[in-house]
Amino acid sequence: MNIRKTALAAAMISAAAIALPASAQVAGIATADTAVAIARSKALGAAYQQIGTQYASNAQQMQAKRVEINNFNAQLDTNKDKELTQAELDAAIKAKNPLLTQIDTKQREINQLQEPIVKSQLYVVEQIALKYEAAQQAVITAKKINVILAPDAFVWAPDAVDVTAAITAELDKAVPSVAITAPADWRPSRQGAALYQTIQQMFENAARMQAAQAAAAQSPQPGAPAPANRPATAQPDSR
Numbered sequence: 001m002n003i004r005k006t007a008l009a010a011a012m013i014s015a016a017a018i019a020l021p022a023s024a025q026v027a028g029i030a031t032a033d034t035a036v037a038i039a040r041s042k043a044l045g046a047a048y049q050q051i052g053t054q055y056a057s058n059a060q061q062m063q064a065k066r067v068e069i070n071n072f073n074a075q076l077d078t079n080k081d082k083e084l085t086q087a088e089l090d091a092a093i094k095a096k097n098p099l100l101t102q103i104d105t106k107q108r109e110i111n112q113l114q115e116p117i118v119k120s121q122l123y124v125v126e127q128i129a130l131k132y133e134a135a136q137q138a139v140i141t142a143k144k145i146n147v148i149l150a151p152d153a154f155v156w157a158p159d160a161v162d163v164t165a166a167i168t169a170e171l172d173k174a175v176p177s178v179a180i181t182a183p184a185d186w187r188p189s190r191q192g193a194a195l196y197q198t199i200q201q202m203f204e205n206a207a208r209m210q211a212a213q214a215a216a217a218q219s220p221q222p223g224a225p226a227p228a229n230r231p232a233t234a235q236p237d238s239r
Contacts, residue, residue, distance in 0.1 A: 028144065028145055028146035028147065029145070029146065029147050029149070029161065030143070030145045030147070030148045030149075030161055030162070030163045031148065031149050031150065031151045031153070031154060031157060031161050031162050031163070031164075032136065032139075032148050032150075032151075032162070032163050032164045032167055033150070033151050033162075033164045034129075034132060034195065035195060035198040035199050035202060036164050036168075036202070037132070037135075037164045037165075037167040037168045037171060038125060038128050038129060038132065038168075038171065038195070038199065039199045039202055039203070040165075040168045041128055041168055041171045041172055041175070042172045042176065043124075043127075043128055043171070043172070043175050043176060043177050043178045044124060044125070044128055044178075044199075046177060047120075047124040047177070047178050047179075047180050048121065048124070050180050051117060051120045051121060051124070051180050054120075054180070055116060055117045055120075058113040058114070058116070058117060059117075061109075061113055062110050062113050062114060065106045065109055065110050065113075066110065068102075068106055069103055069106050069107065072099045072102055072103050072106075073103070075099055076088055076089065076092045076097065076099060076100075078091070119182055119188075120180045120181065120182065121196065121200075122182075122188045122192060122193065122196050123178075123179070123180065123181075123182035123186060123188070124178050124180060125192060125195055125196045125199060126188055126189065126192040126195075126196075127175065127178040127179070128171060128175055128178060129191075129192060129195055131171055131174045131175045132167070132171065134170075134174060135167050135170035135171045135174055136148070136167050136170075138170045139163050139166045139167050139170055142166075143163065143166070145163070148163070
């Protein structure tokens with residue numbers, strides 16, 4: 001997992017990337033996505049920004065070590081096609097290439113730098129998740145919902161069936177902010193860890209989509225005139 005992409009993920013990803021339809025319900029049946037509701041909460045967005053700021057040095061060091069690993073991999077790429085194949089890796093292992101030890105060392109260092117970031121993010125997710133059931137019940141009562149199903153339970157449903165946004169609104173009222181520093185003896189639950197992984201994957205997918213869209217927008221279209229050169233504008237690295 002690339003922490004540089006996720007430490008400020010909630011702030012970076014636009015609402016459109018995980019946009020939700022207007023919340024309502026049809027005939028007492030509704031759908032809701034727990035991970036999306038929590039991911040879009042204001043508390044999570046603010047907490048992830050704080051984590052990104054607090055561990056900015058960790059993220060920078062991790063990126064530097066990833067660059068070193070990439071350079072080591074390039075040296076193991078014997079045919080220089082910019083792709084390290086299994087055959088090339090096997091040859092390095094057979095030859096006991098010392099670069100492999102250096103790669104392992106750098107990866108362990110990355111994992112150590114990443115650990116406090118992940119722990120803080122996990123703690124944030126679990127704090128908000130503890131309020132989810134009450135937020136969902138508030139929506140059930142207000143909208144007179146009889147059944148809530150997961151989105152993938154439907155082959156098709158009108159947008160009005162999705163009440164995820166309404167649950168997020170309730171979460172924002174119930175838990176406006178959360179702490180980012182877990183107690184020393186705190187350990188995440190299995191359910192919390194699974195929910196965290198789902199949310200992180202969502203952020204990663206949305207970030208990749210945004211990057212692809214940005215790249216496509218910058219690519220010249222066939223027959224289109226080349227854009228005029230402009231002074232470069234520095235952008236904050238929010239990955």
